[in-house]
Amino acid sequence: MIKVYTSSVIDAPADAVWAQIRDFNGLPKWTPFVAESRIEGNQPADKVGCVRNFRLKDGGTIREQLLTLSDFDFQCTYSILESPMGVENYVATLKLTPVTDGNRTFAEWWAEFDCAPEREQELSRLVGQQVFQGAFDQLKTLFRR
């Protein structure tokens, strides 16, 4: 089991950041690597259990299922159903916490998954740096004050 943890600070109030990221169908709006996204079966994007089906800018398609959505804790957990990444049992959580000092947001994103041993390092880097940190960098740009 691989664990990846990435965290950052977004210079905007947590409720504003949450409003941006709680939309499970909204990845194209705030990440740099998703071209388009839809929710399967015409479900609402905040219905726990719904599946998002999105296409990456580099062409791959990923299906992910929403497992937890908490407007109280600013937290979202999801799993990968299908992807070209070569991961299994992939579960990730994105969580926001207010930073009262400066009215900012502490953003955490972590994932656990299994993969072939020789790909552990490559995939840890892909998930932690390119995906999670890449999305945080985009959020920091969106909310630049």
Place this chain on the structure above:
Amino acid sequence: MIRVTRSAVIDAPIERVWAILRDFNSHNAWHPVVAESHIENGEASDQVGCVRNFTLKDGNHIREQLLALSDQDYVSTYCILDATLPMRRYVATVRLKRVTDGDRTFWHWESTFDVPRGREKEFADLVGKGVYEGGFEGLRAFLRRPRAAGPRPASNAGSMQTSGVVATSFGGPDVLQTRTLDARAPGPGEVRLRHTAIGVNYIDVYVRKGLYRMIEPPAPIGMEAAGVVQDVGDGVAHLLPGDRVAYAAPPPGAYVGVRTMAADQLVVLPDHVDDETAAATMLKGMTAEYLLHRTRPIRAGDTVLVHAAAGGVGLLLCQWAKALGARVIGTVSSEEKARLARSRGCDAPIVTKDYRFAQQVRQVSGGRGVDVIYDGLGRAAAAENLEALAFTGHWISYGQASGPLDPVPAETLSAKSITMTRPVLFHYTAERATLNQIAGRMFEALRQGTITVDLRHRYPLGAAAEAHRALEARQTTGPIVLLP
């Protein structure tokens, strides 16, 4: 019930922030509202259940108890036991999280409590602004403080030249000679230190003579020093350039001006411990700590026997054992040393020059014998030690000044259900978490005056041979430090 939550981002690695916050007794160093703080009953500040006693700058007093401490999750939970403020059922949690983006620290501080009706806002502000927000600013200032005087070289500036004292071969004090040495840039897990004071110990004599084969001459000796971090290698998160630190650890190599060494044996010095005291105390003080608290924890009412009670470790053992409530019997070699030992808590110093003491020990212990013996004497005292012990007594052989012990037949132990340990400090300090606990309790004992250090012998580093001559001729009392 009131709930107060405050959080902040601190611009320092989590290990650095946690090293400060995990110390339940650190607030007087960094928090602007705390005037004085001590842990009751001399307990360690990371012992869950310990009680800290605060005096605030506004005159209020607060007693708080540590309920939970996790080095795994960077969490500390504590409650107020009693206070001169009308706060009830106060439970607070400090939680740190790593901000991987920029290697910073997210600090979350939250509490719930009750106050008299109508004063909710007043106390929510007092706690949220005065204590938590004030604490954030205080810690930031503490991390920014000028940590040490002296020149700071450019970081990782390659190899530096330094002066050091090396044993040119195995032999007498004359083999110690000053040489110019290289202190290379620190590699992964290493730091480069500028020494400010270096401790001289008898083990250095053994290393110099080649009795302990720990160096290949020519090489610098010495295993204890204090100094200032110059630069740090990759993967060292708990230290920053400018930190005041100290160590007592192998391998030898401390008799130098600048040293590159493994970072994991270094502890950060609290402000109240100066560099010379640290260099004079790390080895002996940590030895006293583990002997009294770990090898066989001393309880009030124990009777203990401290050999060489006026020696470096002996004096610390007398003071500290007495403070723990033990009755302390000691052996010394002269009346003058007996007076010194008595002044540091030794209830019954026995003057003996021929390793004969068991009869007197039995006499002053009412025929019972002692519960614990701290024995640095070795072979010549072995038989008398067995005789001086009470039933179920414990014999701790931590040194062998008169020569290595002969094998101890099991039957001699079963005669009184005696147990025996042959402990070595460096095994107790091998892990950094335990090292920090041992050093932390020793520093706290220094702060509270439970143990004191009387440093009278200072030599320039270049005069190390002279210091060794004085030590071997027994012309010194108390610790010796070399000053680079």
